[in-house]
Amino acid sequence: MTIRFVLMVNKQGQTRLAQYYEYLTIDQRRALEGEIVRKCLARNEQQCSFVEHRNYKIVYRRYASLFFLVGVDNDENELAILEFIHLLVETMDRHFGNVCELDIMFHLEKAHFMLEEMVMNGCIVETNKSNILAPIQLMDKAS
Amino acid sequence: MNPFSSGTRLRDMIRAIRACKTAAEERGVVRKECAAIRSAISENDADYRHRNMAKLMFIHMLGYPTHFGQMECLKLIASPGFPEKRIGYLGLMLLLDERQEVLMLVTNSLKQDLNHTNQYIVGLALCALGNICSAEMARDLAPEVERLLQFRDPNVRKKAALCSIRIIKKVPDLAENFINPAASLLKEKHHGVLITGVQLCTDLCRISEDALEYFRKKCTDAVVKVLKDLVNSPYAPEYDVAGITDPFLHIRLLRFLRVLGHGDADASDSMNDLLAQVATKTESNKNAGNAILYECVETIMNIEDNSGLRVLAINILGRFLSNRDNNIRYVALNMLTRAINFDAQAVQRHRATILECVKDSDASIRKRALELVYLLVNESNVKPLTKELIDYLEISDLDFKEDLTAKICSIVDKFSPEKIWYIDQMLKVLCEAGNYVKDEVWHALIVVISNAPNLHGYTVRFLYRALQASTEQETLVKVAVWCIGEYGDMLVNNVGMLDIEDPITVTESDAADVIEIAIKSHNSDVTTRAMSLAALLKLSSRFPGCSQRVKDILVQYKGSLLLELQQRALEFNSIIEKHQNIRSALVERMPVLDEATYSGRRAGSLPAAVSSSNVTSVNLPNGVSKPAAPLVDLLDLSSDDVPAPSSSGGGDFLHDLLGVDLAPSPSQSGTQKSGTDALLDLLSIGSPTAMNNSSTPDILSLNLESKSSGGSLDRLSSISSIPAQVSSPSVTSPIVDLLDGLSASQPTIEANGQQFPSMVAFESSSLKMTFDFSKSAGSPQVTTVTATFANLSANSYTDFLFQAAVPKFLQLHLDPASSTTLPASGNGSIIQTMRITNSQHGKKPLAMRIRIGYKANGKDVLEEGQISNFPRNL
Missing domain, CATH: 2.60.40.1230 (Gamma-adaptin ear (GAE) domain)
Known part of the structure; x- marks a missing residue:
């Protein structure tokens, strides 16, 4: 599964989490995020969840005030990525309990740890929520 | 001290950033924080290192440079505690990339951690290595990773599998070492290991032919069995998504089967039954089920032919296409685009639905549908499809018009059954969306018009009417102006009337009127105006009654600030005033433009342009890199028998034809350039074939030598003295002298x-x-x-x-x-x-x-x- 980046962006278009699986400079990232956010946030609920941008396909889904955007290769299964976004949100929900923008902001590193257990080098590693959260809970317990 | 709970100052920073009202305020806060972190780094403050790293990650996410924290990552990774390592590795993956030399320093720490007794630390190191390792690191650490593929804990094995993918992509030579361990991963029960193992096998097949052969022979049946067990597995709460057990693993397995079955009949055979089962039994009322069906269809399309399965797949796509959910329709269009290579007939059946999708309100669906329609067009359906698309052009969104126009033009160009249809469709497109049409398109249209002598009258009358209705579409105006200039007499005399036309009455001054409107319209750019001036000159000769009026208009442009217009006005004016005797010959209708040459040029324009600009830029003494035949052809007299302008200089053919050369060239020597141009134009009347050689001095000498052959050359030399910049026929030597003077001075x-x-x-x-x-x-x-x-x-x-x-x-x-x-x-x-x-x-x-x-x-x-x-x- 070739995921190129995962972004979480709020309604105002501010990035709340960004994980890239390919190298882009800071300026390229800012430009890319700006373009994508402008394109995706302008779309309404009825429109499909896929946007083609440059050589990426953006699969996005909105949860309350937070947009989850995943950039993938052109031959990726868009519906599966949609399902992956949902899995990510469910996992965060299980850990934070009804996850919201602030949880991610103030626990950025934890959000990253979860993502890291799920995706590595653009491929899905684990889809079992207990397995994903086990190392994080272990660390919480130890502290 | 725990870095994750004690981060009061991290919290403070995030709060401060949240409270910022403007970007400038935010920059200020970040600057202050960065300064504090830098000084902490320089003091080598170990207590707050982890917290600083967390802050840096936040700052990095906001899009500020954080390179100064890179060494801190390495220090954290080298520290013994798990929390420090944890955040150090995260920082490593976020703040660094494989291009940085700092990364080499981490190889040793990684090696130690890969051999650590704590499995979580091993996992961390694998994850970091899998995300950022470079080719050198891959070589150094491949044996460790290979060993970890057999580690007792499955959570380490799964990470080792993905890490191996990175390694074999960086160093393909290492692929063969991983084939056997990868194959054994396929026997696992743990889903994480399976999904990563299957991914590793798929990537191995892509990299190495040997691996593909091996997996095809040894593992096809095993993979089929894994998928079969998964499909038939009982409810598994931890992996269940809408009643389906682990759709992600389904999809990975289907994808791997696709690789194994592609181009191999035996392997394809052994998976047929299972694919049929997946295609028929999977629930299609939830997204997860549809994702699997979608993947299954693609696998069926890609493995060796089995007509029964193909029908099944096409039916699924048909169902998708009529689904109300836009996501499903999008993927259906996407898949049909790929399916067209396998079964064009089946896709054609859905043409009406696809055409409806072109008009959807959703830009993503429109775009996919348009791509698909473009692929569906053939000789038999081009007319109705084009009509639909052009009708839609009227009401489409502004930002979609560009794509749509480009596709319509390409379709019309490729499949047009006859010239009149081509001209009709292109004119309609120009009327609707002329501003979105690329230059090549209207250039090509003019070539076609020029080659259809029986349609000249029809076309010019159509354009005259269109221009009267509106002058907003720039390219329409250009084509109209050109046609009226060339075929103005046909417009006025109703020559070549077709049965389908309504007769119109146009007087000579009406024709001049529309050109005048075009030249004065504020929409018109300098190209249009220059073309209008040329058209007026032509009209002045076709309609002697309008001559005075044309002269009056020309006079207004004598003082134009745009050099091109001023020069044309001056030249044309002097042609009208002083050279009545050659005027009619000068402005004769252009010779038929050679279609083959044009399309050939268009196809090969890129290399031609490159090589020609190399040559000519050196040839022209004033350093102007342009082909040497701009206005020449417009004024060309004696080349009527020459089918096409034979200038070998390359460049844009139609610029030559239309006498338009307004491309903003980066030349600083504008006056010299146009001086030379004018000279070329005027001198070339006698011997146009000499233009084959594009070196200016050569042309001049040739022209001068041919003085006796061209009877009109006495006149020519007097013409050439008209443009202000050109003082004498031997103008090149002053130019050269000028340059010499420069370098000497x-x-x-x-x-x-x-x-x-x-x-x-x-x-x-x-x-x-x-x-x-x-x-x-x-x-x-x-x-x-x-x-x-x-x-x-x-x-x-x-x-x-x-x-x-x-x-x-x-x-x-x-x-x-x-x-x-x-x-x-x-x-x-x-x-x-x-x-x-x-x-x-x-x-x-x-x-x-x-x-x-x-x-x-x-x-x-x-x-x-x-x-x-x-x-x-x-």
Whole structure:
């Protein structure tokens, strides 16, 4: 599964989490995020969840005030990525309990740890929520 | 101390950033934080290192540079505690990338952690390695990773599998070491290990033919069984998504089967039944089920032919296409685009639905549908499909018009059954969306119009009506202006009336009116105006009654600030005033434009343009890189029998044809350029074929030599004296002199700089190149080098071209050469100056590679060399 980046962006278009699986400079990232956010946030609920941008396909889904955007290769299964976004949100929900923008902001590193257990080098590693959260809970317990 | 709970200051920073109202405020907060972190780093403060790293990650996410924290990651990774390592590795993956040299320093820590007794630390190291490892690290650490593929804990095995993917992608040679361990992963029960193992096998197949053969022979049945067990597995709460167990694993397995079955009938056979089962049994009322069906369809399409399965797949896509969910419709269109290669007929059946999708309100769906329609068009359905698309063009969104127009034009161009249909469709597109049409498109349209003599009248009348209705579509105006100029008499006299037309009455002054409207419209750009002026000149000859009026309009543009317009107005005016006797011949209808040549040019325009600009830029003494035949063809008299303008100079053919050369060329010598152009234009009347050779001096001499052959040349020389810039037929020598003067005067200006001896930079049996150096006092980095070339052989050289390349720390600016012809045995020389800027002045001496190309005795000669004996301190 070739995921190129995962972004979480709020309604105002501010990035709340960004994980890239390919190298882009800071300026390229800012430009890319700006373009994508402008394109995706302008779309309404009825429109499909896929946007083609440059050589990426953006699969996005909105949860309350937070947009989850995943950039993938052109031959990726868009519906599966949609399902992956949902899995990510469910996992965060299980850990934070009804996850919201602030949880991610103030626990950025934890959000990253979860993502890291799920995706590595653009491929899905684990889809079992207990397995994903086990190392994080272990660390919480130890502290 | 725990970095994750004690981060009060991290919280404070995030709060402060959240409270910022403007971007400037945010920058201020970040700047302050970064300064504090930097000073903590320089004090080597270990207590807050982890917290600083967390802050840096936040700052990095906001899009600020954080490179100064890179070393901190390494320190954290090297520390013994798990929490420090944890955040250190996260920072490593976020803040660094494989290109940075710092990364090499982490190899040792990674190696230790890969051998750590704590499995979580091993997992961390694998994850970091899998995300950022470089080729060198891959080589160093591959044995560790290979070993970890058999680690007791499945959570380590799964990470090792993905890490292996990164390694084999970086160093494909290592692939064969991983084939056996990867195959054994397929026997696992743990889903994480399975999904990563399958991914590793898929990637191995992509990289290595051997791996593909191996997996195909040994593992196809095993993979089929894994998928079968998964499909039939009982409810598994941890992996269940909408009643399906682990759709992600389903999809990975289907994808792997696709790779195994592609191009192999046996492997395809062994998976047929299972694919049929997946395609029929999977629930399609939830997204997860549809994702699997989607993947299954693609696998069916890609493995070896099985007509029963294909029907099943196409039916699924048909169902998708009529789904109400836009996501499903999108993927259906996406998949149909791929399916068209396998079963065009089946896709054609859905044409009506697909065409509806082109008009969808959702831009993503529209785009996919348009791509698909474009692929569906063939000779038999081009007419109805084009009609639908053009009708839709009227009401489509503005931002979609560009794509749509480009596709329509391409379809019409490719499949047009007859000329009248082509012209009709293109004119409709121009009326609707002329502003979105690319230049090539309307250029091609003019070529087609020119080649359809029985449609000239019809076309010009259509365009006249369209122009009266609106002048908002720029390209429509251009085509109309050109046609009215060429075929104005047909417009007024209703020549070539087709049955389908309504007769109209147009007077001569009506025709001039529309051109005047076009030239005065504020929408019109300089190209349109220039074309309008040419059209007016033509009309003045076709309709002598309008001559005075045309003259009046021309007079208004004599003072135009746009050089092109001013020059045309002046030239045309003098043609009307002083040269009545040649006017009618000058503005005769253009010869039929050669379609084959045009399309050939269009296809090969890129390389042609490149090579020609190389040649001509050297040829023209004023350094103007453009082909030498701009207005020539417009005014061309005697080439009526020549089917196409034969200028071999390349460049844009239609620019030549239309006499439009307004591309903003980066030339600084505007006046000289147009002076030369005008000269070419006017002189070329006598002998247009001489234009084959695009060197200006040559043309001039040829033209002058042919004085006796062209009877009208006495007149010509008087014409050529009209444009203000051109004082005499021998204008080239002043230009050359001018340049010579420049290069000669530079050393005197710079005489107060340092003096350097001249050197023989290159010498062969046939050629000698001498360099003279000078520097101006103010800028020691810049050296002006004057290269003098002398011919040592007995043959003169033509097409002389000097090229030079310098290392990165130098910057080279090469001025045009004084000539392209080098007379034999040192009876003259070519002088070329260049400016070299040495960014390492005083540290590194100059160096240069050179290449000299020329023609001697009609043969191409290439000489190359390297110059490293430049005087020091340059």
